[in-house]
Amino acid sequence: MDARVETPYRIFDVTLGRRTILSPNMARLTFVGPQVRQMATLAPDQRIKIFFPSPNGLPPAIPHRADWYDLYKSTPVKDRAPMRTYTIRYLRADECEVDIDFVLHGDNGPASRWAGAANPGDPVQISAPNRAHHGGNQGYEWKPPAGVRNVLLIADLTAVPAAIGVLEELAGLSAPPVTQAFFEIPEPDDRLPVPVWEGLSLHWMVQLEAAAEHRAYGALMIDAAARANLPQGAFSTEAPPDLPEIDVDTVLPWDRADTKSDSFYGWVAGESDAVRRIRNLLVKERGVERTLVNLMGYWRHGRVRD
Template sequence: MPARPGPPASDAEAERPWEYSAFPVTVARAEAVSPAWMRITVTGEALQHFAPWGLDQRIKLVLPLPGGGIADFGLLEEPTPHPSHWYTRWKQLPEGDRNVLRTYTPAAIRPQARELDIDVLLHDPPGPASRWARSARPGDDLVITGPDARAGWTGYGLHWKPERPVQRALLIGDETAFPAIRGILASLPRGARADVLLELSDLRDDLVSPSAPAGARIRRALRDGAGPGRRLEELVREWTAEHGDGPAQDPGLSVWIAGETGAVARIRAHLTQDAGIPKAQVAFLGYWRIGGALVG
């Protein structure tokens, strides 16, 4: 687990009404790191307060309006208001007059350098985030929301929260989950074992294997025309067949699953119902839905 920040430095900071803040940032660099991934590095003085928890941290990108900038829906008030305020105002705006919101996991967080990396998976046909990432240039402005270290440790936006020290991890996901899987792998204690099951369309887009810790056992399945999640389900069933009753009897096992919503639900059901892994040891999250927008 990452180091947990101490209490806020002052009473004024302790009065922040919510666990996260809005961070105005500027694009510093935009780099294609594989055929389907763009790495966007953003910078801004406010990032000195971004909580560097890593793991599967969720943040929101508030993409610029077509003409640039952000609509006035209260997000940039200081301190950042509760979402019941700014999100309600955002919803009341005409769709063409409000900024697109998308959820991502940071690829790297460097508060001291006032920098944050976001790996954006490019889709075809492109959605709003893909279009933005392809055209992003140094100097472009946007806003992100994420955990604020001044609020102390809250765990806001984290789904990987094992109830006991991790001795063994099973991490499962498609491309949308790769940044989060990298963050979780980097957090595992020395000596922990990790099995990683990945589904992707192009082996060149594997952002997990190059930085995986020694001893992590990674299996990859090419989608190769199959429906989203189908190859991943096959990998999971192969894994459970190989390990027999062991996972169900291992209290040190922590499982994390993310990807297409339907596939995630089927994989969780197999692991908990068929393989007998206790539900408390399985974290799961649907990042996107077939025919719907990317939500994570």
């Protein structure tokens, strides 16, 4: 038996099919290949790893083995395919296509550089959920309780693909929850199409239009956390917990929601120091129940993470 098909995630060999410019700072890259038929996605914030050509210019060649990560870590950095985390935006497994929306932040990182310059046919590899695996769900945090009545989303552009996926899911419900969505974007034209419903209040917060002191990465997200309308059910009945401090230069902040309460559910993702500050603001200052909110650092300004 091929043990590979039983693992929750597996390696997919794909090539770039096409690139679609979505906005000044965002491009949709559609990856294609017969192996995509075996890919799965379990939630709108499904995270995956993408492997790009190594610094020596060679295409990624991660082996299709369950222990690939040990081999990867033992490979010298100069020969190692840079690995970065992204979100499945749309998967059309039957058509062997998967869309991933990339923030184009310049040539300063291997992912953004590759996404800005690659041509159809160029290869990458992806570690993504395996359709053949029948077991526990992995690699996503959007797990709202059934019938949730009030949702808060705060995201910067890296997390907008996942957050719009969440809005699309909610819009399809027979009774979508009251939802506030705050999206920090670099430029006005980075607004992307989203479904709307009565009860959704959508705020595109444009860095270029903000006062100078609010243009730093995440500053508008922090403002949003301070002014969001929170329902009574969002608040803890106890004193705020002692939150352990997080060194965002060494780890990504990652607090998972864990609740069965249908009164409120929060999902916050973006630049790590902004997320750390939002965690303190919501939980310590505003008294939000910690277990009702996912707080996720997606990247760290000035740092390289894989």
